[in-house]
Amino acid sequence: MILFVVFVFVLCSLFLILYGAHVYTSIRDRVDVDFTRRMGISYITNKLRACDVYGGVTADEGAALLRLCSEPGDPLPLYTYIYFYNGSIMEYITQEASGFDPEDGETIMAAGFFWFEPVPGGLRFRVGAGAEEITYTVSLRSA
Secondary structure, rough: HHHHHHHHHHHHHHHHHHHHHHHHHHHHHHHHHHHHHHHHHHHHHHHHHHHOOOEEEEEEEEOEHHHHHHOOOOOOOOOOEEEEEOOOOEEEEEOOOOOOOOOOHEEEOOEEEEEEEEEEEEEOOOEOOEEEEEEEEEEEOOO
């Protein structure tokens, strides 16, 4: 009888540990996804603010393409293109003012869609992240 009670206790402990491991794994996965989304959005926002001078931000709504210029008055400025391509928000940095291959960019974050529109004082973004849609507005001094 004592062995049976010990066996039931060990079995219950094992199930409790397995259930706890499952809960921990699902929480960790959710936190990782949220962190990746927040970091991608923060990265885009910081890039916009870094180029927030007159002529530094050019938004092409139809192509979902942002062109950011590091220093518009510099004779050799760097251009950063942020765009949506094959299920990801991408970034491409070049010294060319136009023309680039979208496949050559670096992935910022995975997304279902990337859309923006000019609003008074800035840009409003909509990003499809998994099953949810993230909407936020970036205020720009140069807008």
